[in-house]
Amino acid sequence: MGETPLSRERILDAAEDVLRSYGPGKANVVDVAQALGVSHGSVYRHFASKAALRDAVLRSWLQRISVPLQTIADACSTPPTLRLRQWLVALRDAKRARLADDPALFATYSVLAGEAREVIDEHVAQLRAQLAQIIAAGTASGDFHRADPGATAAALFDATLRFHHPAMARHWSGRDENTAFETLVGLLLHGLQAETRDG
Amino acid sequence: MGETPLSRERILDAAEDVLRSYGPGKANVVDVAQALGVSHGSVYRHFASKAALRDAVLRSWLQRISVPLQTIADACSTPPTLRLRQWLVALRDAKRARLADDPALFATYSVLAGEAREVIDEHVAQLRAQLAQIIAAGTASGDFHRADPGATAAALFDATLRFHHPAMARHWSGRDENTAFETLVGLLLHGLQAETRDG
DNA sequence: GAAATGACAAAAATCAAAAAATGTCATTTA
DNA sequence: TAAATGACATTTTTTGATTTTTGTCATTTC
Structure with missing residues (x-):
């Protein structure tokens, strides 16, 4: 058949x-x-189970977000500061676009994410690794002055949660959303570029 | 009787x-x-209603967090950079202490918060105003170089969500929690101190 | 007469019976 | 003989009848 x-x-x-x-x-x-x-x-x-199927569907959805971001992270010809900014903007835009495109489906995937902690942890680890890659490049080129790319990547990911975590999607249509994002990213990039005692 | x-x-x-x-x-x-x-x-x-009672109980719980923070924000004799750090640490600690002290009650208040959006918005506005007050002091003293204290306050509040938003409480007992917090606060303070084109 | 009561209607939560979904596997199909 | 089926036991969800809770207000209490 x-x-x-x-x-x-x-x-x-x-x-x-x-x-x-x-x-x-x-x-x-x-x-x-x-x-x-x-x-x-x-x-x-x-x-093997409904949960396994659910995890696979979610993983596929998350790949469609993380793969294009990897391309940005890999773009060695782009200066690290710009590359970092592009990456953060791309992550923000990817989430916003999915929400705008089909709010119900976005909500569906948010529920799945809440049920599949492990899949999400893996995805977050991937994204942090991409950030760490950019930060390491920036440190090597002398653009950034931070000791630990991994810790700095985690800090940047956490600092921008507001703009990519589904639990915060409620805010994404706010009036000053773009200004808020620009203010935060500006602050973070200045922080990375500043000289440190310990870095 | x-x-x-x-x-x-x-x-x-x-x-x-x-x-x-x-x-x-x-x-x-x-x-x-x-x-x-x-x-x-x-x-x-x-x-007037069960909802009104619930809101009042929640408001009282939130006051017990925001009032001590106001004292820190008001401490003009403390240099702005230190004051800002103290404030962020105090907010983080207040949340962590409540979670550690009585996890079930913390969960209860988290549920209440989810049901009483307006009360929370008011509380967040209060906290942001406290941050803006510290940032304005730092700008006046020349410690910080940012144009808009309100926008910067919002950015700082958002950037540290991971350490004070109840939805993120799951992470607060993580191993590298203190390091993560210190890394982020360090990054943010450096960002505030950096010279800007537009500030 | 201001404060408290408790009977009441309307709305919401609970619970147990019924229905549907999950997961297995011996059998069937191509 | 590898892939697919569908009957089956078990678990989960739905449903609707019942109970509890909310919110009001005419009456009572101090």
Whole structure:
């Protein structure tokens, strides 16, 4: 009956569609199987549990955010200060665009994120590593003056939480949002460029 | 029957006790009235609704955080840089202490906060005003070089969300918590002290 | 007569029975 | 013989009847 053989990929796509139209509370694996025209037993042949499927869908969504950011982090020809700014803007914009594009789906993924702590921790670690990479480049070039790129990356990620953490999405449509972001990023970049006793 | 006449104060105290022992989901105004030995109708004589009582209890809890911070903000004899650091440390410590002291009550108040957006907005505005006051002092003394104390205050408050927002409480017992805080505060203070084109 | 009461209607929470979803696996299909 | 099925036991969610809680106010109390 199946035209294309059933694969993880196809299941993931169907699961995302089901999630989009039913929401995180109502979507279930029978629906996903139905969307694919197979029995739900077949889905369990590719994913050990509903939680595993949910994690895979979330991971795929997060990849679509982190992969383009890696490209920015890798752009060695861009000066570190500019590169850092571009990266922070890109992260902010990626989140805002997803919220603006489909608020319900954004809310759905926020719920999934709340249920899949490990997947999120992994994603955050990836993003921090990208930041650390840029900061290390800036330290090497003499643009930044900080001892520990890892700790500094964590500080920058935390400092900008307000602009990328889904729990703060409520604020993203505020009037002074852009000014607030620019003020904070300006402050942080000045901090990085300042000479330190200990760095 | 009543020894002391029923007052807002006494109701507030009883409500906090009830909240402490029943939690935010189970506490109700009949319980509060019972704890005071009065009918629930009498409570409604002092508070228009359960929501109004809840707001008042939350406001009182928040005051106990913001009033001591105001004292720090007002300490003109302390140099602005140190004063700012003290204020940020005090806010962080106040939240951490409440979480450590009674995690269940902290969770209860976090739920209340989620239900009483307006009260929280007011509280945040107060805290930001305190920060703005310190920053304005630092700008006047030449320690800081930022154009807009209000915007800078907002940026500092947002940048440190990770260390004072209840939604982030999960992280507060982490191993590198103190280092992370010090790294971020150091970065921010350097940023404030740096010369700017536009300030 | 100001403060408190408790009976009451309306709204919300609870609970247990019924329905649906998850996860397994012996059997079927191609 | 690898992939898919669907019947099944178990767990979770939904549903709707019942109980609790909220909020009001005419009456009572001190």
